[in-house]
């Protein structure tokens with residue numbers, strides 16, 4: 001049990017501030033509406049063609065050999081909040097750079113929806129609390145702008161010594177993690193061939209595996225976000241299973 005998560009749990013029971021800027025909170029699938037027994041016995045995405053990122057040698061491509069768990073553990077004498085903050089900053093920065101490189105291929109016409117699986121499109125909650133479909137580049141722009149503003153906000157990510165992290169930090173980080181996961185999921189689903197074209201798959205896989213291992217260690221990663229529902233699976237849910245089988249991610 002991580003200390004960070006126990007804080008997150010206690011915080012999640014606290015009343016939420018309804019005036020928070022509009023941020024996406026739901027997907028078109030409903031992860032709680034299906035009975036537990038209806039889940040498929042094997043986590044195979046029902047695509048006619050296997051996604052390239054699940055195929056050898058791409059699925060094994062990595063900059064790092066070994067288990068990612070070892071690099072996500074809290075170093076001695078480091079404050080857990082600081083550790084989580086700096087890692088989330090790095091994930092955001094690296095993901096933003098990857099997306100920047102492929103963004104010219106992610107357009108309103110190539111990606112009219114925020115797709116992350118054969119039948120899965122994430123929706124955005126707008127200011128009227130309505131769930132709306134957005135083109136992927138618009139959705140991702142909203143996520144990245146929101147994330148950048150969070151990181152720049154000294155009251156959320158304090159930078160001065162002696163300044164405490166806000167009590168809402170764990171729940172904010174969970175929200176940020178979920179949105180970054182969606183950006184990863186879209187890139188894998190819709191733009192992996194461009195990652196391959198750039199020969200960046202070892203780097204991108206390593207970044208994502210690190211992100212997953214970190215999310216697992218600090219309980220930021222929700223399985224329903226990673227896998228979706230049986231009727232609308234998230235493509236990278238199968239990648240997670242592959243990597244688990246390969247032993248590069250420890251834990252469940």
Ligand SMILES: [Zn+2]
Pocket residue numbers: 105106107110111136137186190191
């Ligand atoms: Zn796209």
